[in-house]
Amino acid sequence: xxxxxxxxxxxxxxxxxxxxxxxxxxxxxxxxxxxxxxxxxxxxxxxxxxxxxxxxxxxxxxxxxxxxxxxxxxxxxxxxxxxxxxxxxxxxxxxxxxxxxxxxxxxxxxxxxxxxxxxxxxxxxxxxxxxxxxxxxxxxxxxxxxxxxxxxxxxxxxxxxxxxxxxxxxxxxxxxxxxxxxxxxxxxxxxxxxxxxxxxxxxxxxxxxxxxxxxxxxxxxxxxxxxxxxxxxxxxxxxxxxxxxxxxxxxxxxxxxxxxxxxxxxxxxxxxxxxxxxxxxxxxxxxxxxxxxxxxxxxxxxxxxxxxxxxxxxxxxxxxxxxxxxxxxxxxxxxxxxxxxxxxxxxxxxxxxxxxxxxxxxxxxxxxxxxxxxxxxxxxxxxxxxxxxxxxxxxxxxxxxxxxxxxxxxxxxxxxxxxxxxxxxxxxxxxxxxxxxxxxxxxxx
Ligand SMILES: [Zn+2]
Numbered sequence: 505x506x507x508x509x510x511x512x513x514x515x516x517x518x519x520x521x522x523x524x525x526x527x528x529x530x531x532x533x534x535x536x537x538x539x540x541x542x543x544x545x546x547x548x549x550x551x552x553x554x555x556x557x558x559x560x561x562x563x564x565x566x567x568x569x570x571x572x573x574x575x576x577x578x579x580x581x582x583x584x585x586x587x588x589x590x591x592x593x594x595x596x597x598x599x600x601x602x603x604x605x606x607x608x609x610x611x612x613x614x615x616x617x618x619x620x621x622x623x624x625x626x627x628x629x630x631x632x633x634x635x636x637x638x639x640x641x642x643x644x645x646x647x648x649x650x651x652x653x654x655x656x657x658x659x660x661x662x663x664x665x666x667x668x669x670x671x672x673x674x675x676x677x678x679x680x681x682x683x684x685x686x687x688x689x690x691x692x693x694x695x696x697x698x699x700x701x702x703x704x705x706x707x708x709x710x711x712x713x714x715x716x717x718x719x720x721x722x723x724x725x726x727x728x729x730x731x732x733x734x735x736x737x738x739x740x741x742x743x744x745x746x747x748x749x750x751x752x753x754x755x756x757x758x759x760x761x762x763x764x765x766x767x768x769x770x771x772x773x774x775x776x777x778x779x780x781x782x783x784x785x786x787x788x789x790x791x792x793x794x795x796x797x798x799x800x801x802x803x804x805x806x807x808x809x810x811x812x813x814x815x816x817x818x819x820x821x822x823x824x825x826x827x828x829x830x831x832x833x834x835x836x837x838x839x840x841x842x843x844x845x846x847x848x849x850x851x852x853x854x855x856x857x858x859x860x861x862x863x864x865x866x867x868x869x870x871x872x873x874x875x876x877x878x879x880x881x882x883x884x885x886x887x888x889x890x891x892x893x894x895x896x897x898x899x900x901x902x903x904x905x906x907x908x909x910x911x912x913x914x915x916x917x918x919x920x921x922x923x924x925x926x927x928x929x930x931x932x933x934x935x936x937x938x939x940x941x942x943x944x945x946x947x948x949x
Contacts (some may be wrong), residue, residue: 692721767795
């Protein structure tokens with residue numbers, strides 16, 4: 505007598521407990537109810553193609569969806585379709601560049617309403633820690649944000665101010681008081697000011713304007729603040745490998761600091777960025793080849809915990825308006841749909857197995873966000889799954905990607921690894937424009 509499941513997905517190769525093996529996954533009520541090495545019976549049954557593997561859906565904890573306020577840059581409908589097409593089944597939205605910014609409970613409710621009817625993957629929210637709401641962070645924490653984002657240098661938009669050194673200390677102290685989490689854009693404004701240049705189309709000049717030292721100095725300040733306050737902190741989008749020794753030491757000391765990097769820092773290096781190629785502009789910047797090698801080594805060594813996209817698009821006009829002037833173009837790279845393929849292509853080239861990549865892009869980010877029932881295929885876990893063809897290749901065409909504006913740092917590049925199907929809570933996800941919203945709004949568990 506075998507149980508009959510709502511859906512059974514069979515795969516010659518499924519990632520379970522960190523290894524690939526043949527499996528039939530039985531799903532009921534949105535959860536994985538059974539995993540077997542023999543066929544299971546389902547009301548609906550799917551068998552993956554021979555070149556496909558079954559993976560957990562990715563969890564992307566760094567996504568900028570600019571709705572409302574800058575919906576022409578990116579909105580929940582387009583971003584979550586790009587996510588599903590790229591294998592991301594859960595994302596956490598950043599508190600800027602929407603208007604209002606997510607720095608009050610009212611603004612959080614506005615964000616939730618914007619997402620509720622349009623998101624086709626699961627969506628949670630970060631709050632912001634800005635000078636104006638220090639002392640009142642607890643309200644947002646209690647309202648369910650996953651933590652608080654702060655900038656230590658100007659954010660790029662007027663309505664989200666950065667914290668100075670004293671305010672950073674204040675935020676950390678306040679957050680430590682309720683066991684929260686501060687996630688930090690760590691570049692030092694003094695170092696940035698000292699290296700400011702006239703901009704222009706020369707990419708190397710742009711990198712020089714945001715040197716390693718800016719990240720190192722800011723990260724050392726975060727480490728010192730964590731040591732004094734005991735708050736939990738997370739370094740966003742680490743670009744500079746020069747900051748790794750300080751982070752390694754802090755973590756060895758037992759300080760509660762986690763670290764992420766992003767697909768574009770792993771898949772692209774300065775040497776590949778053409779002059780005037782503002783589709784590659786992001787802050788902190790994509791650095792040189794040796795730096796990139798060091799980031800990969802830090803991932804392998806466990807000194808960097810996770811890889812998330814920092815999907816941060818704008819309109820094509822803002823990205824390209826000033827004839828390739830890196831000083832003036834919007835800084836941000838769209839990565840939701842291409843992140844997995846970009847990282848996997850480069851990992852494969854370096855002989856790094858797919859299971860490590862999924863650890864960095866699914867299991868690790870889920871754990872980081874406290875979403876332990878996501879990011880893995882296990883009995884009792886969410887039935888958020890993807891069918892992935894690791895050997896298949898495709899050429900990126902920015903105009904075919906599903907995020908709102910047709911700009912991509914990978915435009916024209918051939919990448920390996922194709923997401924063929926996505927399931928959210930056991931339901932196949934359709935990315936067609938008229939597909940009903942199927943995502944759940946998540947609060948910090
Ligand atoms: Zn960001």
